[in-house]
Amino acid sequence: MNKGLLLLLFFSFPLLAEQWRDPNPDDLVYIQLPKGQIVIELAPFMAPHHVRQFKALVREGFYDGLDFYRVIEGFVAQAGDVEETRPSKYKGMLKAEFSRNIAPDSAYTLVQSPEFIAPQTGYLQGFAAGRDPQAGLEWLLHCPGTVAMARNNEADSGSTDFYIVIGQAPRHLDRNMSVFGRVIYGMEYVQALPRGNPEVEMGVIKDAGQRGKIEKAWVASDMPADQRLILQVQEQDSEAVQKRLASARTMDSPFYHFRGNGKLDICYYPLKSRLRPSDQPPAGTE
Protein backbone atom coordinates (compact mmCIF):
# COMPACT_ATOMS: atom_id res chain seq x y z
CA MET A 1 0.00 0.00 0.00
CA ASN A 2 2.90 2.29 0.69
CA LYS A 3 5.15 1.46 -2.19
CA GLY A 4 3.94 4.15 -4.53
CA LEU A 5 4.06 6.83 -1.89
CA LEU A 6 5.14 10.30 -2.80
CA LEU A 7 6.25 9.14 -6.20
CA LEU A 8 4.25 11.79 -7.92
CA LEU A 9 5.84 14.58 -6.02
CA PHE A 10 9.26 14.66 -7.52
CA PHE A 11 9.13 13.34 -11.04
CA SER A 12 8.20 14.93 -14.23
CA PHE A 13 7.81 13.73 -17.74
CA PRO A 14 10.49 11.14 -18.26
CA LEU A 15 9.02 10.56 -21.72
CA LEU A 16 9.64 14.11 -22.89
CA ALA A 17 12.62 14.67 -25.07
CA GLU A 18 14.75 16.48 -22.53
CA GLN A 19 17.45 18.85 -23.60
CA TRP A 20 20.74 18.93 -21.82
CA ARG A 21 23.80 21.08 -22.19
CA ASP A 22 27.41 20.13 -21.58
CA PRO A 23 29.00 22.72 -19.29
CA ASN A 24 32.33 24.14 -20.36
CA PRO A 25 35.04 22.10 -18.58
CA ASP A 26 36.93 25.32 -18.00
CA ASP A 27 34.03 26.41 -15.75
CA LEU A 28 33.88 23.21 -13.70
CA VAL A 29 35.78 22.65 -10.47
CA TYR A 30 36.01 19.19 -8.91
CA ILE A 31 36.58 18.76 -5.21
CA GLN A 32 37.42 15.41 -3.69
CA LEU A 33 35.72 15.08 -0.30
CA PRO A 34 36.01 12.12 2.07
CA LYS A 35 32.74 10.55 0.85
CA GLY A 36 32.95 11.39 -2.84
CA GLN A 37 33.62 13.93 -5.56
CA ILE A 38 31.60 17.09 -5.96
CA VAL A 39 31.46 19.30 -9.03
CA ILE A 40 30.88 23.06 -8.99
CA GLU A 41 29.77 24.92 -12.09
CA LEU A 42 31.23 28.41 -12.03
CA ALA A 43 29.41 31.58 -13.05
CA PRO A 44 32.02 33.86 -14.65
CA PHE A 45 29.27 35.94 -16.25
CA MET A 46 28.23 37.13 -12.77
CA ALA A 47 31.45 37.11 -10.74
CA PRO A 48 34.37 37.13 -13.18
CA HIS A 49 37.01 38.20 -10.67
CA HIS A 50 35.90 35.71 -8.03
CA VAL A 51 35.88 32.93 -10.61
CA ARG A 52 39.32 33.87 -11.91
CA GLN A 53 40.82 33.94 -8.40
CA PHE A 54 39.08 30.73 -7.30
CA LYS A 55 40.39 28.89 -10.33
CA ALA A 56 43.88 30.25 -9.79
CA LEU A 57 43.77 29.08 -6.17
CA VAL A 58 42.49 25.66 -7.24
CA ARG A 59 45.28 25.33 -9.83
CA GLU A 60 47.87 26.45 -7.29
CA GLY A 61 46.80 23.62 -4.99
CA PHE A 62 45.83 26.14 -2.32
CA TYR A 63 42.80 24.15 -1.15
CA ASP A 64 44.41 20.70 -1.25
CA GLY A 65 44.51 19.38 2.28
CA LEU A 66 42.47 22.24 3.74
CA ASP A 67 39.16 21.62 5.51
CA PHE A 68 35.51 22.36 5.67
CA TYR A 69 36.17 23.91 9.06
CA ARG A 70 32.80 25.54 9.76
CA VAL A 71 29.80 23.43 8.87
CA ILE A 72 26.49 24.46 10.37
CA GLU A 73 23.53 22.16 9.94
CA GLY A 74 20.79 23.92 8.00
CA PHE A 75 23.03 26.77 6.89
CA VAL A 76 26.42 26.49 5.15
CA ALA A 77 29.58 24.41 4.85
CA GLN A 78 32.55 26.77 4.81
CA ALA A 79 36.01 25.77 3.63
CA GLY A 80 39.44 27.28 3.36
CA ASP A 81 42.35 28.30 5.51
CA VAL A 82 40.99 28.91 8.99
CA GLU A 83 44.52 29.26 10.37
CA GLU A 84 45.43 31.85 7.71
CA THR A 85 48.91 30.44 7.45
CA ARG A 86 48.93 28.98 3.96
CA PRO A 87 50.84 31.07 1.45
CA SER A 88 49.42 31.88 -1.96
CA LYS A 89 50.11 34.10 -4.91
CA TYR A 90 46.36 34.67 -5.24
CA LYS A 91 45.08 35.78 -1.86
CA GLY A 92 44.20 39.31 -2.85
CA MET A 93 40.97 40.79 -1.55
CA LEU A 94 38.34 40.99 -4.24
CA LYS A 95 35.93 43.72 -5.15
CA ALA A 96 32.39 42.66 -4.37
CA GLU A 97 30.43 41.07 -7.22
CA PHE A 98 27.02 40.99 -5.53
CA SER A 99 24.98 41.81 -8.63
CA ARG A 100 25.39 43.22 -12.11
CA ASN A 101 23.48 45.40 -14.52
CA ILE A 102 20.87 43.40 -16.37
CA ALA A 103 22.42 42.03 -19.54
CA PRO A 104 19.56 41.95 -22.01
CA ASP A 105 21.29 39.45 -24.28
CA SER A 106 21.71 36.87 -21.52
CA ALA A 107 19.62 33.71 -21.47
CA TYR A 108 16.92 34.47 -18.88
CA THR A 109 13.80 32.42 -18.22
CA LEU A 110 11.30 34.03 -15.87
CA VAL A 111 9.94 31.78 -13.10
CA GLN A 112 8.14 34.03 -10.60
CA SER A 113 7.10 37.69 -10.56
CA PRO A 114 6.68 39.15 -8.06
CA GLU A 115 8.53 36.82 -5.77
CA PHE A 116 8.62 36.82 -1.96
CA ILE A 117 12.08 38.34 -1.65
CA ALA A 118 13.03 39.49 -5.15
CA PRO A 119 10.92 41.47 -7.61
CA GLN A 120 11.51 38.57 -10.04
CA THR A 121 13.21 35.19 -10.06
CA GLY A 122 14.27 33.15 -13.06
CA TYR A 123 17.01 31.04 -14.55
CA LEU A 124 19.94 33.15 -15.73
CA GLN A 125 22.42 31.23 -17.87
CA GLY A 126 21.62 28.07 -15.95
CA PHE A 127 21.56 29.53 -12.43
CA ALA A 128 18.72 30.60 -10.13
CA ALA A 129 18.72 34.39 -10.24
CA GLY A 130 16.86 37.43 -8.98
CA ARG A 131 16.06 40.49 -11.03
CA ASP A 132 14.97 43.99 -10.20
CA PRO A 133 13.91 45.49 -13.55
CA GLN A 134 13.36 48.94 -12.01
CA ALA A 135 16.86 49.08 -10.58
CA GLY A 136 18.21 47.35 -13.68
CA LEU A 137 20.04 44.71 -11.61
CA GLU A 138 20.31 40.93 -11.58
CA TRP A 139 22.10 38.59 -9.18
CA LEU A 140 22.45 34.92 -8.28
CA LEU A 141 20.34 33.52 -5.44
CA HIS A 142 21.32 31.66 -2.30
CA CYS A 143 19.67 28.28 -2.85
CA PRO A 144 20.87 24.87 -1.63
CA GLY A 145 24.13 24.16 -3.46
CA THR A 146 25.00 27.82 -4.08
CA VAL A 147 28.73 28.56 -3.80
CA ALA A 148 29.90 32.01 -2.68
CA MET A 149 32.98 33.65 -1.25
CA ALA A 150 33.05 34.32 2.49
CA ARG A 151 34.04 37.77 3.65
CA ASN A 152 34.26 39.97 6.72
CA ASN A 153 32.07 43.04 7.25
CA GLU A 154 33.67 44.88 4.34
CA ALA A 155 32.02 44.23 1.00
CA ASP A 156 35.35 44.02 -0.80
CA SER A 157 37.00 41.46 1.45
CA GLY A 158 36.40 38.06 -0.14
CA SER A 159 39.65 36.27 -0.81
CA THR A 160 39.99 32.48 -0.48
CA ASP A 161 37.44 30.96 1.88
CA PHE A 162 34.13 29.90 0.36
CA TYR A 163 30.89 28.30 1.47
CA ILE A 164 28.26 26.00 0.05
CA VAL A 165 24.62 26.40 1.12
CA ILE A 166 23.40 23.16 2.74
CA GLY A 167 20.04 24.21 4.24
CA GLN A 168 16.91 26.21 3.58
CA ALA A 169 17.80 29.06 1.23
CA PRO A 170 19.41 31.91 3.26
CA ARG A 171 17.94 34.53 0.97
CA HIS A 172 19.01 37.41 3.22
CA LEU A 173 22.50 36.80 1.79
CA ASP A 174 21.33 37.60 -1.75
CA ARG A 175 22.99 40.78 -2.99
CA ASN A 176 25.22 40.67 0.08
CA MET A 177 27.69 38.01 -1.02
CA SER A 178 29.56 37.26 -4.23
CA VAL A 179 27.95 34.10 -5.55
CA PHE A 180 30.23 32.50 -8.10
CA GLY A 181 28.88 29.00 -8.71
CA ARG A 182 26.72 26.11 -7.68
CA VAL A 183 27.18 22.43 -6.95
CA ILE A 184 25.82 20.38 -9.85
CA TYR A 185 26.97 16.99 -8.59
CA GLY A 186 27.57 15.38 -5.20
CA MET A 187 25.53 17.50 -2.75
CA GLU A 188 25.06 14.33 -0.68
CA TYR A 189 28.81 14.31 -0.04
CA VAL A 190 28.65 17.90 1.16
CA GLN A 191 25.70 16.95 3.37
CA ALA A 192 27.77 14.13 4.86
CA LEU A 193 30.45 16.54 6.16
CA PRO A 194 30.92 16.62 9.95
CA ARG A 195 29.11 19.52 11.60
CA GLY A 196 30.29 22.06 14.10
CA ASN A 197 28.23 23.22 17.04
CA PRO A 198 26.82 26.66 16.15
CA GLU A 199 26.69 27.62 19.82
CA VAL A 200 30.41 26.94 20.35
CA GLU A 201 33.19 28.89 18.59
CA MET A 202 30.69 30.11 16.00
CA GLY A 203 30.41 26.65 14.53
CA VAL A 204 34.11 26.23 13.79
CA ILE A 205 35.24 22.65 14.41
CA LYS A 206 38.25 23.15 16.64
CA ASP A 207 39.84 19.74 16.25
CA ALA A 208 41.20 19.67 12.69
CA GLY A 209 41.10 15.88 12.78
CA GLN A 210 37.30 16.03 13.05
CA ARG A 211 36.86 18.21 9.98
CA GLY A 212 35.93 17.06 6.49
CA LYS A 213 39.00 17.48 4.32
CA ILE A 214 39.42 18.72 0.77
CA GLU A 215 41.65 15.97 -0.47
CA LYS A 216 42.18 17.70 -3.79
CA ALA A 217 40.54 20.30 -6.03
CA TRP A 218 41.08 20.76 -9.73
CA VAL A 219 39.67 22.43 -12.82
CA ALA A 220 38.01 19.91 -15.13
CA SER A 221 39.82 21.11 -18.23
CA ASP A 222 43.14 20.29 -16.55
CA MET A 223 42.15 16.62 -16.21
CA PRO A 224 42.42 13.96 -18.88
CA ALA A 225 38.97 13.69 -20.44
CA ASP A 226 38.68 10.02 -19.49
CA GLN A 227 39.05 10.89 -15.80
CA ARG A 228 36.20 13.38 -15.74
CA LEU A 229 32.63 12.72 -14.80
CA ILE A 230 30.61 13.67 -17.86
CA LEU A 231 27.97 16.00 -16.44
CA GLN A 232 25.05 17.58 -18.17
CA VAL A 233 22.68 20.30 -17.02
CA GLN A 234 19.08 20.72 -18.09
CA GLU A 235 18.50 23.52 -20.60
CA GLN A 236 16.51 26.23 -18.85
CA ASP A 237 14.26 26.87 -21.85
CA SER A 238 13.62 23.20 -22.58
CA GLU A 239 10.14 21.76 -22.86
CA ALA A 240 10.81 19.55 -19.84
CA VAL A 241 11.56 22.54 -17.62
CA GLN A 242 8.57 24.50 -18.86
CA LYS A 243 6.26 21.53 -18.29
CA ARG A 244 7.68 20.93 -14.84
CA LEU A 245 7.05 24.54 -13.83
CA ALA A 246 3.58 24.60 -15.37
CA SER A 247 2.63 21.41 -13.56
CA ALA A 248 4.05 22.74 -10.30
CA ARG A 249 1.92 25.86 -10.68
CA THR A 250 -1.34 24.02 -11.26
CA MET A 251 -0.56 20.91 -9.16
CA ASP A 252 -2.52 18.96 -11.72
CA SER A 253 -1.92 15.51 -10.28
CA PRO A 254 -4.43 13.30 -8.49
CA PHE A 255 -1.92 13.15 -5.65
CA TYR A 256 -2.81 16.68 -4.59
CA HIS A 257 -5.96 17.45 -2.66
CA PHE A 258 -5.08 21.09 -1.99
CA ARG A 259 -3.70 22.89 -5.01
CA GLY A 260 -1.90 25.89 -3.60
CA ASN A 261 -1.72 29.38 -5.05
CA GLY A 262 0.45 28.83 -8.12
CA LYS A 263 3.51 30.59 -6.71
CA LEU A 264 6.89 28.92 -7.12
CA ASP A 265 10.00 29.02 -4.97
CA ILE A 266 12.77 28.75 -7.57
CA CYS A 267 15.15 27.30 -4.98
CA TYR A 268 12.95 24.19 -4.91
CA TYR A 269 13.21 23.88 -8.70
CA PRO A 270 16.90 23.93 -9.56
CA LEU A 271 17.81 22.98 -13.10
CA LYS A 272 18.62 19.31 -12.90
CA SER A 273 22.03 17.91 -13.63
CA ARG A 274 23.02 14.35 -14.38
CA LEU A 275 25.83 12.12 -15.41
CA ARG A 276 25.62 11.45 -19.11
CA PRO A 277 23.38 8.38 -19.08
CA SER A 278 26.06 5.86 -20.07
CA ASP A 279 28.19 7.06 -17.15
CA GLN A 280 25.58 6.64 -14.42
CA PRO A 281 26.67 4.64 -11.41
CA PRO A 282 24.04 2.39 -9.81
CA ALA A 283 21.70 3.89 -7.23
CA GLY A 284 22.91 4.12 -3.68
CA THR A 285 26.61 3.90 -4.39
CA GLU A 286 29.07 6.32 -2.99
Added chain:
Amino acid sequence: MNKGLLLLLFFSFPLLAEQWRDPNPDDLVYIQLPKGQIVIELAPFMAPHHVRQFKALVREGFYDGLDFYRVIEGFVAQAGDVEETRPSKYKGMLKAEFSRNIAPDSAYTLVQSPEFIAPQTGYLQGFAAGRDPQAGLEWLLHCPGTVAMARNNEADSGSTDFYIVIGQAPRHLDRNMSVFGRVIYGMEYVQALPRGNPEVEMGVIKDAGQRGKIEKAWVASDMPADQRLILQVQEQDSEAVQKRLASARTMDSPFYHFRGNGKLDICYYPLKSRLRPSDQPPAGTE
Protein backbone atom coordinates in the same frame (compact mmCIF):
# COMPACT_ATOMS: atom_id res chain seq x y z
CA MET B 1 41.33 38.10 7.33
CA ASN B 2 38.84 35.36 6.78
CA LYS B 3 38.43 34.08 10.28
CA GLY B 4 35.44 36.16 11.23
CA LEU B 5 33.62 35.46 8.02
CA LEU B 6 29.90 35.00 8.05
CA LEU B 7 29.85 34.94 11.79
CA LEU B 8 27.23 37.60 11.98
CA LEU B 9 24.84 35.74 9.80
CA PHE B 10 23.73 33.00 12.06
CA PHE B 11 24.05 34.13 15.63
CA SER B 12 21.84 36.12 17.77
CA PHE B 13 22.07 37.53 21.22
CA PRO B 14 23.91 34.97 23.27
CA LEU B 15 23.75 37.39 26.18
CA LEU B 16 19.97 37.43 26.30
CA ALA B 17 18.32 35.35 28.92
CA GLU B 18 16.91 32.69 26.64
CA GLN B 19 13.90 30.67 27.61
CA TRP B 20 13.73 27.00 26.87
CA ARG B 21 11.04 24.40 27.38
CA ASP B 22 11.48 20.72 28.14
CA PRO B 23 9.38 18.72 25.66
CA ASN B 24 7.14 16.03 27.10
CA PRO B 25 9.07 12.73 26.88
CA ASP B 26 5.86 11.04 25.85
CA ASP B 27 5.97 13.16 22.67
CA LEU B 28 9.58 12.39 21.78
CA VAL B 29 10.67 9.51 19.55
CA TYR B 30 14.32 8.52 19.29
CA ILE B 31 15.66 6.77 16.22
CA GLN B 32 19.09 5.22 16.14
CA LEU B 33 20.63 5.72 12.69
CA PRO B 34 24.03 4.44 11.55
CA LYS B 35 25.76 7.77 12.24
CA GLY B 36 23.89 8.82 15.38
CA GLN B 37 20.64 9.27 17.25
CA ILE B 38 17.91 11.57 16.06
CA VAL B 39 14.99 12.87 18.10
CA ILE B 40 11.56 13.72 16.73
CA GLU B 41 9.14 15.90 18.65
CA LEU B 42 5.59 14.79 17.89
CA ALA B 43 2.65 17.12 17.31
CA PRO B 44 -0.41 15.34 18.76
CA PHE B 45 -2.34 18.63 18.79
CA MET B 46 -2.33 18.61 14.98
CA ALA B 47 -2.31 14.92 14.03
CA PRO B 48 -3.53 12.93 17.05
CA HIS B 49 -4.29 9.74 15.15
CA HIS B 50 -1.03 9.73 13.24
CA VAL B 51 0.89 10.34 16.44
CA ARG B 52 -0.97 7.58 18.27
CA GLN B 53 -0.34 5.06 15.49
CA PHE B 54 3.30 6.08 15.02
CA LYS B 55 3.99 5.66 18.73
CA ALA B 56 2.23 2.28 18.76
CA LEU B 57 4.36 1.15 15.81
CA VAL B 58 7.52 2.40 17.51
CA ARG B 59 6.64 0.56 20.73
CA GLU B 60 5.80 -2.59 18.79
CA GLY B 61 9.31 -2.56 17.30
CA PHE B 62 7.83 -2.26 13.82
CA TYR B 63 10.56 0.05 12.55
CA ASP B 64 13.51 -1.72 14.17
CA GLY B 65 15.73 -3.06 11.42
CA LEU B 66 13.79 -1.34 8.62
CA ASP B 67 15.44 1.16 6.31
CA PHE B 68 15.44 4.65 4.90
CA TYR B 69 14.79 3.08 1.53
CA ARG B 70 14.04 6.16 -0.55
CA VAL B 71 16.31 9.12 0.09
CA ILE B 72 16.34 11.85 -2.51
CA GLU B 73 18.92 14.60 -2.21
CA GLY B 74 17.21 17.95 -1.75
CA PHE B 75 13.80 16.43 -1.02
CA VAL B 76 12.98 13.74 1.56
CA ALA B 77 14.32 10.68 3.38
CA GLN B 78 11.55 8.08 3.48
CA ALA B 79 11.56 5.11 5.83
CA GLY B 80 9.44 2.08 6.53
CA ASP B 81 8.55 -1.27 5.07
CA VAL B 82 9.18 -1.03 1.34
CA GLU B 83 8.59 -4.77 0.94
CA GLU B 84 5.25 -4.56 2.78
CA THR B 85 5.90 -7.89 4.44
CA ARG B 86 6.33 -6.94 8.06
CA PRO B 87 3.32 -7.79 10.21
CA SER B 88 1.87 -5.29 12.65
CA LYS B 89 -1.17 -4.83 14.82
CA TYR B 90 -1.15 -1.13 13.91
CA LYS B 91 -1.02 -0.90 10.14
CA GLY B 92 -4.48 0.55 9.68
CA MET B 93 -4.94 3.32 7.13
CA LEU B 94 -5.40 6.68 8.78
CA LYS B 95 -7.82 9.48 8.09
CA ALA B 96 -5.97 12.50 6.75
CA GLU B 97 -4.90 15.11 9.29
CA PHE B 98 -3.75 17.77 6.85
CA SER B 99 -5.01 20.76 8.85
CA ARG B 100 -7.37 21.60 11.67
CA ASN B 101 -9.76 24.35 12.65
CA ILE B 102 -7.93 27.25 14.25
CA ALA B 103 -7.79 26.66 17.97
CA PRO B 104 -7.88 30.13 19.45
CA ASP B 105 -6.45 29.02 22.78
CA SER B 106 -3.32 27.51 21.21
CA ALA B 107 0.03 29.19 21.58
CA TYR B 108 0.51 31.00 18.26
CA THR B 109 3.20 33.56 17.43
CA LEU B 110 2.76 35.32 14.11
CA VAL B 111 5.88 35.53 11.92
CA GLN B 112 4.77 36.63 8.46
CA SER B 113 1.52 37.91 6.98
CA PRO B 114 0.87 37.65 4.13
CA GLU B 115 3.39 34.98 3.28
CA PHE B 116 4.42 33.69 -0.13
CA ILE B 117 2.46 30.45 0.05
CA ALA B 118 0.25 30.75 3.13
CA PRO B 119 -1.92 33.69 4.16
CA GLN B 120 0.03 33.65 7.44
CA THR B 121 2.91 31.78 8.99
CA GLY B 122 3.83 31.55 12.64
CA TYR B 123 4.93 29.25 15.43
CA LEU B 124 2.10 27.03 16.64
CA GLN B 125 2.89 25.20 19.87
CA GLY B 126 6.54 25.10 18.91
CA PHE B 127 6.14 24.15 15.24
CA ALA B 128 6.26 26.20 12.03
CA ALA B 129 2.65 26.56 10.92
CA GLY B 130 0.46 28.17 8.32
CA ARG B 131 -2.84 29.84 8.99
CA ASP B 132 -5.74 30.90 6.84
CA PRO B 133 -7.89 33.09 9.10
CA GLN B 134 -10.63 33.42 6.47
CA ALA B 135 -10.99 29.67 6.08
CA GLY B 136 -10.45 29.23 9.82
CA LEU B 137 -7.71 26.63 9.27
CA GLU B 138 -4.19 26.05 10.52
CA TRP B 139 -1.61 23.40 9.57
CA LEU B 140 2.03 22.47 10.01
CA LEU B 141 4.51 23.43 7.29
CA HIS B 142 6.96 21.37 5.31
CA CYS B 143 10.30 22.80 6.40
CA PRO B 144 13.64 21.01 6.72
CA GLY B 145 13.23 18.44 9.50
CA THR B 146 9.45 18.13 9.15
CA VAL B 147 8.16 14.57 9.68
CA ALA B 148 5.01 13.40 7.90
CA MET B 149 3.30 10.18 6.92
CA ALA B 150 3.69 8.99 3.34
CA ARG B 151 0.56 7.99 1.46
CA ASN B 152 -0.71 6.99 -1.96
CA ASN B 153 -3.07 9.15 -4.02
CA GLU B 154 -5.89 8.71 -1.52
CA ALA B 155 -5.90 11.29 1.26
CA ASP B 156 -6.80 8.67 3.89
CA SER B 157 -4.05 6.19 3.10
CA GLY B 158 -1.18 6.97 5.46
CA SER B 159 -0.24 3.96 7.52
CA THR B 160 3.37 3.20 8.52
CA ASP B 161 5.93 4.75 6.17
CA PHE B 162 7.08 8.25 6.96
CA TYR B 163 9.47 10.85 5.58
CA ILE B 164 11.73 13.59 6.86
CA VAL B 165 12.28 16.72 4.76
CA ILE B 166 16.01 17.09 3.98
CA GLY B 167 16.01 19.87 1.37
CA GLN B 168 14.51 23.21 0.46
CA ALA B 169 11.01 23.35 1.93
CA PRO B 170 8.58 21.45 -0.36
CA ARG B 171 5.75 23.77 0.49
CA HIS B 172 3.45 22.27 -2.16
CA LEU B 173 3.02 19.40 0.29
CA ASP B 174 1.49 21.69 2.92
CA ARG B 175 -2.15 20.78 3.51
CA ASN B 176 -1.59 17.68 1.37
CA MET B 177 0.17 15.48 3.89
CA SER B 178 -0.33 14.66 7.55
CA VAL B 179 2.59 16.32 9.31
CA PHE B 180 2.99 14.84 12.76
CA GLY B 181 6.36 16.02 14.06
CA ARG B 182 9.78 17.50 13.41
CA VAL B 183 13.36 16.51 14.05
CA ILE B 184 14.75 18.54 16.95
CA TYR B 185 18.08 16.78 17.20
CA GLY B 186 20.42 15.00 14.80
CA MET B 187 19.47 16.33 11.35
CA GLU B 188 23.12 15.85 10.33
CA TYR B 189 22.66 12.10 10.80
CA VAL B 190 19.62 12.19 8.53
CA GLN B 191 21.65 14.19 6.00
CA ALA B 192 24.35 11.53 6.12
CA LEU B 193 21.96 8.77 4.92
CA PRO B 194 22.85 7.15 1.58
CA ARG B 195 20.88 8.59 -1.33
CA GLY B 196 18.94 6.88 -4.09
CA ASN B 197 19.03 8.00 -7.68
CA PRO B 198 15.80 9.91 -8.37
CA GLU B 199 15.91 8.94 -12.04
CA VAL B 200 16.04 5.21 -11.26
CA GLU B 201 13.21 3.32 -9.52
CA MET B 202 11.79 6.60 -8.25
CA GLY B 203 14.72 7.02 -5.90
CA VAL B 204 14.26 3.73 -4.07
CA ILE B 205 17.61 2.17 -3.20
CA LYS B 206 17.22 -1.35 -4.53
CA ASP B 207 20.04 -3.02 -2.67
CA ALA B 208 18.90 -3.17 0.96
CA GLY B 209 22.52 -3.43 2.04
CA GLN B 210 23.13 0.08 0.70
CA ARG B 211 20.30 1.66 2.68
CA GLY B 212 20.59 3.53 5.96
CA LYS B 213 19.06 1.35 8.64
CA ILE B 214 16.83 2.19 11.58
CA GLU B 215 18.69 0.23 14.19
CA LYS B 216 16.04 0.94 16.81
CA ALA B 217 13.28 3.41 17.57
CA TRP B 218 11.71 4.11 20.93
CA VAL B 219 9.54 6.57 22.82
CA ALA B 220 11.57 8.66 25.26
CA SER B 221 9.25 8.03 28.19
CA ASP B 222 9.91 4.28 27.85
CA MET B 223 13.65 4.79 28.44
CA PRO B 224 15.39 5.16 31.76
CA ALA B 225 15.82 8.88 32.33
CA ASP B 226 19.59 8.57 32.54
CA GLN B 227 19.73 7.12 29.02
CA ARG B 228 17.89 9.99 27.37
CA LEU B 229 19.39 13.02 25.75
CA ILE B 230 18.01 15.96 27.66
CA LEU B 231 16.68 18.21 24.93
CA GLN B 232 15.24 21.67 25.18
CA VAL B 233 13.40 23.76 22.62
CA GLN B 234 13.34 27.55 22.48
CA GLU B 235 10.12 29.12 23.70
CA GLN B 236 8.39 30.68 20.72
CA ASP B 237 7.35 33.81 22.61
CA SER B 238 10.73 34.32 24.26
CA GLU B 239 12.63 37.57 24.02
CA ALA B 240 15.44 35.81 22.16
CA VAL B 241 13.08 34.65 19.40
CA GLN B 242 11.43 38.04 19.10
CA LYS B 243 14.79 39.79 18.87
CA ARG B 244 16.06 37.31 16.32
CA LEU B 245 13.04 37.88 14.09
CA ALA B 246 13.18 41.66 14.51
CA SER B 247 16.85 41.70 13.61
CA ALA B 248 16.24 39.44 10.61
CA ARG B 249 13.57 41.85 9.39
CA THR B 250 15.71 44.95 9.59
CA MET B 251 19.09 43.29 8.89
CA ASP B 252 20.57 45.77 11.30
CA SER B 253 24.11 44.48 11.25
CA PRO B 254 27.14 46.08 9.64
CA PHE B 255 27.63 42.81 7.78
CA TYR B 256 24.75 43.61 5.45
CA HIS B 257 25.10 46.06 2.60
CA PHE B 258 21.69 45.31 1.09
CA ARG B 259 18.92 45.12 3.63
CA GLY B 260 16.15 43.23 1.90
CA ASN B 261 12.42 43.82 2.17
CA GLY B 262 11.71 42.69 5.72
CA LYS B 263 9.90 39.50 4.74
CA LEU B 264 10.77 36.29 6.56
CA ASP B 265 10.72 32.67 5.43
CA ILE B 266 9.76 30.86 8.64
CA CYS B 267 11.43 27.66 7.40
CA TYR B 268 14.76 29.46 7.72
CA TYR B 269 13.99 30.39 11.32
CA PRO B 270 13.05 27.18 13.11
CA LEU B 271 12.81 27.37 16.86
CA LYS B 272 16.19 26.22 18.07
CA SER B 273 16.71 23.12 20.12
CA ARG B 274 19.68 22.11 22.21
CA LEU B 275 21.01 19.58 24.62
CA ARG B 276 20.67 20.88 28.14
CA PRO B 277 23.98 22.72 28.45
CA SER B 278 25.62 20.29 30.88
CA ASP B 279 24.90 17.45 28.42
CA GLN B 280 26.52 19.03 25.37
CA PRO B 281 29.03 16.90 23.54
CA PRO B 282 32.05 18.69 22.07
CA ALA B 283 31.72 20.20 18.61
CA GLY B 284 32.29 17.98 15.64
CA THR B 285 31.67 14.68 17.36
CA GLU B 286 29.34 12.12 15.94
